[in-house]
Amino acid sequence: MTLLPAATNKKLGLVIDLDTCVGCHACVVNCKEWNTSGYGAALSDQDPYGANPTGAWLNRIHTFEITPDKPKGQGEGEVIGVTDEARVVHFPKSCLHCEDAPCVTVCPTGASYKRAEDGIVLVEEDKCIGCGLCAWSCAYGAREMDIAAGVMKKCTLCIDRIYNEELEEIDRQPACVRTCPAGARHFGDLGDPNSDVSLLVKERGGFDLMPEQGNKPVNKYLPPRKRTRLGEGTPATAAIADDTSEAGGLLGWIDRALSGDKRKGAR
Amino acid sequence: MHPALSVIAFTTLSGAGYGLAFVLALGHGNPAALSTKLGWFVALLLIAIGLLCSTLHLGNPQRAWRAFSQWRSSWLSREGVMAVLTFFPLTVLAAMSVLGDTFNLALGYAVAIMCGLTVYCTAMIYASLRTVPSWHTGWTPAVYLMFSMTAGTLIYLSFFGPASGTMSNRIWIMLALVFLVVAWGVKFFWHRRSKAVGYGQSTQESATGLGHIGSVRLLERPHMTGNYLTNEMGFRVARKHEAKLWFITLLVGFAVPVLLLLLALLVPMMAGFLSMVGTLSLLVGLFVERWLFFATARHAVGLYYGGDEALVPSD
Structure with missing residues (x-):
């Protein structure tokens, strides 16, 4: 059913700390490893050892360079060395499990759905015709077609880990969160204002990606902390x-x- | 966006087919005339080929029947439902002409409205996407509907009208000229808006939420080669040649048909041949127009891949 639930009991999602992420891609690799062998069709690669390898990944890290528009004490556009807040930010991106998820409502078959109990957006692969319209409707590039299986793949928030009682309690979180060596990824219920993740978002000023698209993403991002000069504040x-x-x-x-x-x- | 041949063929051919069916369903053409019967056949054929093309880009076309289920939220599903709902009365009207030499105006009006609604649903598949600002406007269904009716009018005029027309050929040519001018006028406004709107309100700063620090530039892509997203949403060949291709579209789709139809008014002896060539030219122009519609569209996800400045190795 591709109508969105009016409200979800929980809003499970991720909080990603752009201050802490070191861009090691461990979350990317562990995501692929877990999800290629778990829920649904394997995440296929095309020409994996050839000249132009491509494949379906559910989590990717982009790296951005941010330059203050007018650096203090310098001419416009002239950036030498460390300039105030200028920095490189590693930017992990996966499905944001939006409250108003357009990928769900555009699906013609009912394969895409948002769970009323926890807000996770999933694809029922047996119903997916592989038309790709949901990927077109997603502003974040969270959905990628599995070219071999002809079905759409996306982050499941590791639904086969977080509720899996066969696993140790400590492992019942998404693979990307569990593996992050920098502690830059946090998993929890963002619908509960007193949950650890909600408090973290409140304390650090967590924000939405592209709020103007009107998708109301559940996942939040924490901004890089302000720079400190050497010795400052100690x-x-x-x-x-x-x-x-x-x-x-x-x-x-x-x-x-x-x-x-x-x-x-x-x- | 990636201009998949199957989707371009689907929207142009089914659009022309519904346009032709629209004209015939309004009662034009003597139902007993062979040309009208052929017209119905061609309309159904164009629609059928178009709809079949639309299934070619699917990953699992054997499950396409499921696409009729989500009409409450999905314009793609609505399009499928409307296409099937329209198909039955359309076939009945065609059969009445082909087998019984008769026509029913009430049924005809119903079919005409349904043809329009189906084309509207096709356009809304694209117009409903917030991620592609150049599509996300009421101008998009206006363009699809006007081109559908223009193509239908010209096809009817050139191939099926003269022998069975309910109006004189001269009036049909003038009507076709009006349609051409109005349709391309609507498209002109769409194009002007499309060029100005770019990525809409979204920027690399809003995509990353880092605009409060400064201006954002992509330093490294997730990996060195292209991927599904850059292949599907980051198509760039057309953007590079956008101005030239738009000129070609206007030349082939607008200037040539208009000139030939004006000439047909002046030289009635050659009217049949001139309008046929003009119609074919329009159809080629519409194909290029639809190719550009997809290929030049900017998708929000492009902002995570460097926006317009990025060097995308695939394409």
Whole structure:
């Protein structure tokens, strides 16, 4: 059924931290690995070892360069070295499980649907005719056709992991989240204002991608933190390093002896 | 967007077929005349070929019957349902002419309206997509409907009209000229809007949400080669030659047919031949127009791949 549910009990989704992501592509690879062997048709590749390999991936990392329009203290457009907030941002992108998902409503067969219980957007592959219209309707490029199977593939939020009681509790999260070595991906219920992910979004000012498209994406992105200059905001670190007030026993005696007076921990 | 030949053939051929059926269903042509019978046959043939073409780009065409189920939300499904609903009374009208030499005006009006609705549904498949701002406008169904009726009028005038027409050939030529001018006028506004609208409100800054830091530029694609998204939505050949192709479209689809039809008014002896050549020229022009419709359309996902400045190796 391609009518969207009026409301979903939960809004399961991801929160992606653009400050923390190092662009290692581990989430991309683990996503492909889990999903090529799990739910639905395998994620096929075409010409994988040839000159022009392509294939279906459900999670991809783009890398963007952001340049402040008018760098302080410099001529317009002249960027030398580190310029204030100029930076490179690694940008993981997968299905955002939109509340108002156009990919669901355009589907002519009812293969695409949004689950009322948790808000996950899925494709029932046995019903998919592979017309590709849902991919056309998605502003985020979240859906990719599996050329071998002729059906549309997309992120399932690892539905075969998150509810899988065969797995250890710690593994019941999406493969991309579980594998991220930087802790840049978080999974949870964004419909619950007190969930860890909702609090994180609130604290860090999480935002929607392309809000003007009107899709109301569930996944949120956390902006890069403001830059700090070297040494900025850190108290005299040298003083901390030299503080030996906790030294006792032999080390304390040596400290006192070499410090030249009886006061422990003096400089 | 990738201009798939199957989708271009589908929209142009079925559009012309419904246009011709529209003209015949309004009662033009003596139902007993051979040319009218042939006209019905050609209309049905164009529609059938068009609809068959539409299934060619499917990954699993054997499940195409499922596409009739989601008419409550999907314009593609509505198009399929309308095509089937129209097919039955259309076939009845055609059979009445071919087998019984008769015609029913009430049924004819119903079929004419249904033909229009089917073409409208076809156009709405594209016009309903928020991701492609140049399509997402009421001008899109207006263009599809006007071109469908223009093609139908010219085909009827050149191939099936003179022998069985209910009006004189001269009036039909003038009517065709009006249709040509109005249809291309509507298309002109569509084209002007399309060129101005680009990616609509979306930018690389809104796509990444990083605009508060500065201007955003793609540094690295997810991987070095193209993928389904860049092949499907990042088609660039046409954009490079957009101005030239648009000129060719106007020349072949508008200028040549109009000149030939004007000439046909001046030289009635040659009218048959001139209008036939003009009609074929229009059909070729519509094919290029439809190719451009797809090939020059900018899809929001292009913003994640560098927008218009990106160097996309595939295509």
